[in-house]
């Protein structure tokens with residue numbers, strides 16, 4: 720028997736599956752188990768179609784936590800390396816900048832703080848570059864992008880909040896404050 724620590728990563732890939740959207744056999748399904756330090760085992764699923772560009776990904780913790788809210792005060796470039804686990808049900812709040820909200824097209828992923836901020840930058844760039852948006856909101860988006868770049872370079876402080884009613888998300892740092900998230904039931908329309 721080997722004394723070497725067993726690698727906790729297992730993955731399964733199915734290629735050439737029928738895509739439910741373009742009906743071409745170009746869908747790749749991936750299912751992976753990954754060990755995240757100070758978090759535990761995580762299952763990562765993804766679907767990618769090279770035919771139509773469809774992409775869906777999500778994560779699920781092996782040991783699911785309770786609905787939670789993580790808050791962190793970002794104050795240095797070093798903070799950008801902090802690992803973030805975000806499920807498709809999580810809401811990312813960047814106070815005074817914007818939110819990344821869950822929805823049918825939202826994805827789950829493992830990233831770091833910089834990755835989260837860059838996703839927000841991309842979201843703002845779409846507004847900034849959209850000629851149909853009002854001049855005022857385009858200008859605001861442009862200023863927010865500038866602000867986020869300063870945060871990424873460690874020149875400006877910024878709060879980052881991740882709320883997940885499914886308890887699958889986390890900001891993995893001693894600096895992060897974890898609270899129980901009060902889950903309000905959605906009112907059916």
Ligand SMILES: [Zn+2]
Nearest residue numbers: 738741768771
């Ligand atoms: Zn497709």
